[in-house]
Amino acid sequence: MAGGKEVKTKIKSVENTQKITKAMEMVAASKMRKAQERVEAARPYAQKIRRTIGHLAQANPDFQHPFMVEREVNRVGMIVISTDRGLCGGLNINLFRKVLGELREWDKKNVPVDIVVVGRKAASFFRRIKDIKAEVTDLGDQPHLEDLIGTIKVMLDDYREGSIDRLFLMGNEFVNTMTQRPDIQQLLPVPEDEDEELPDHWDYIYEPEPAELLESILVRYVEAQVYQGVVENVACEMAARMVAMKSASDNAGDIIDDLQLEYNKQRQAAITQELSEIVAGAAAVS
């Protein structure tokens, strides 16, 4: 029964792995729910700010902030959102592939791309192919806007100075638990949207100047968008991890079944052999 023991140990080790993957699956499931709630919670702010920008643009049709004006594209900026940890299926890789596709597109047009990253995975991936302008990692499961401000500001400053002419946000979009889609979104210039027309012409009382106000509102708008992207990416991460861990647990179950069969066969073989030895022995004696 020497072989049998080896198989038994192997079964034990696979069982232990399965316990871990099962636990991770359940943890990811509960974290996913919380992350989804945070995505929902972030939505009103972005909507309200969007509406205010719309009102402001309508009240002052002639006034244009650089953040809202399209200009010729000589250089673009990208904010890439990834996870800090792995074990979440192809989530990051799918996104990076999409980003690489974008990079190639811009490359064809001879437009250089600047990258800032959120999350450790993107940091270690893009470090090999590009210079990263700024990064923020280790945001944890509950990212805070506060931690993102610096990284976003690097890009906003570049845009203001004219060293980039367009800013994109790349992250995963949460479709449902099974599906997460890499998504690209233009942050700057702020895309036009068709707002409902306000009935009368009216204007705000501004404190301080409209230009200054619009500036701080637009900065907050971009930050809110990025924050939302980051929170949504956390939800995606948890969903992807949950699915990955579920299939890992299932695979472990299959392996255990195979090994168990193997063990039974070996045990049976050993018993048969022992029996035949005894029978043969008895036959020899009589």
Add this chain to the structure above:
Amino acid sequence: MKLHVDLVSAEGQIYSGSATMVFVAAELGEVGIAPRHAPLLTRMRPGQVRIQQEGQEEQQFFVSGGVLEVQPHLVTVMADTAERAADIDEAAAEKAKQRAEENLAKADDKTDIARAQSELAEAAARLSIVKKLRSNR
């Protein structure tokens, strides 16, 4: 005549409901907003937002700045979750850049190669066990 008040921050909705009067610490001083107030757009200082409702106790919230938008029957308080000031933001941006540079300096392909090698070794070991099991059958 009532006001509808939305108090939101980037990380969540804090308050949404009707009110008879709202007080906010605007940049040029505290403002009290009653229904049919003229449209106003202003930045806020860190301070209290007080919301008064009929027949109810006044509710108080602390905000660390943000933007206030007033329309005749709609008050939107977009609160910041973090302390904001030009130099604080500047410092944060500087830090984000520094992190990227530091990691670039200590990034070496050696660790990546070492990791890949150890993964390969592990996979090979696994494969040999599977093969052994299969051949035993």
